[in-house]
Amino acid sequence: MAARWDRIFDGPRLSDANLALLVQIQHEAKQYEQIVECLEAALRAGRVVPWLYDVLALEMKLAGRPADDVARVLQSRLDFGAGGVPQMLITAAMLSRFEAWEQALTLLRDGAQLNPENPELWLLARSIADKSGDQEWRVWSRCGVLQHVWDTNWQKDHDEALKVLTDIANALDKAGKSPEAEAIRSRQLEARRVDLQISLKWVGAADLDLIVRDPQGAECSFRRRITPTYGRLVREDGTASSKLAPAETHAEIFLQPKALNGKYEFSVRFVVGKVTTGTAIVEVIQNGGTPAETRETKTIRLGEQDVSLSTEIKQGRWDKTAKP
Known part of the structure; x- marks a missing residue:
């Protein structure tokens, strides 16, 4: 059987998609030993795809192969796994096709750590x-x-x-x-829970920019929508249309789930268009979603110069030694 698989992989190239389909058909037929021999032949032929090691380990378990052999395959996957999270997503999706839910989700949990x-x-x-x-x-x-x-x-x-x-x-x-x-x-x-949320809201056919600088000097704006400490800028528009209309409402929102302690400086920049009443509303929420939540709202008048503001965080949850 192994020699037959070797001949198949020595012949015209079997696409990754067709290889996956072949393995899935065999899995549904509970031909676990054949899948193991197929994938081992693929490895001998130098065919390495992101999901191969995980699926091979799964099928080896189902085929009753020795635990040491399964462990060696999983170790090979770790050695091969330089592709990071994108590779993990491909592998998890493939494992899902085999209803290997626990393995797929465990892999995604590992990816979430990265x-x-x-x-x-x-x-x-x-x-x-x-x-x-x-x-x-x-x-x-x-x-x-x-x-x-x-x-x-x-x-x-x-x-x-x-x-x-x-x-x-x-x-x-x-x-x-x-x-x-x-x-x-x-x-x-x-x-x-969100330690800091800064919202800029306006009405009218105009474009405004919210620019935020955290205590470490990292900037978050439309040019760079996420900071090293996972502060991020999101946009909300009143309609699904891509064209601005005078009656539409718009917002740019900065979210820092786990904030640094210190001063967050932010500014509002008028770019182009016409804002109804010539003003915008800025709202700052600290400790959002907790009993200690505070809100501060301010109406600002827009002009040629940026409007600069700031807020102080004293109980931020960001830990510089770990990811959130």
Whole structure:
């Protein structure tokens, strides 16, 4: 059998997509030993794709191969794994096709340790967690969405995450598991906690820029939307249209989930267009989502010069020695 697979891989190149399909068909037929021989032949032929080692280890376990052999394959995956988080996403998606939910989600959890600010990771984790039906993974992935997903559709993704977490907690209450329900609600609140939020809001066919500098001097603006301490700038528009209309409302929002202690300086820059009333509203929220939340709102008049403001953070949660 091994010789036959060697001949296949010595012949015309089998595409990565077709190799994945072949392995999936064999997996569904529970031909685990054949998959092992197929993938081992692929390795001998120098065919290395991101998911190969993880799938090979999975199939070796199902085929009853010795634990030491499985361990060697997993070690090879670690040696090969210089591709970082993008490679992990490919592998997790492939493992999901084989319904290896636990392995896929564990891999994504490892990826989140390397780069928690990758929204694709959390959205993929959400999808796989739902397929697995595992409550803990569903909670973990939704909390990750609330903390780290701030792309174009962030509001929709956040609303979905909140609904799922609320539904899970309510179901636990009905099952007489109130302590577990409260634990999930606490995790939800922690995931939504934001040390500092600065919002710039205006109405009219105009473009304004919010520029924020943190205590270390890192700048966050439309040119650089995320800082080394994971402060980020997001944009909200009143309609889905790409053309500005006088009746539309707009906002640029700076979010720093775990802030540095010290002064955050920020400025508002009028770029082009016409703002209704010639003013904009700036709102600063500290300790958002906690009993200590404070809000300060100010109306500013726009002109040729930037409007400069600042706010002081005294109880920031950023730890310079660790990622958030």
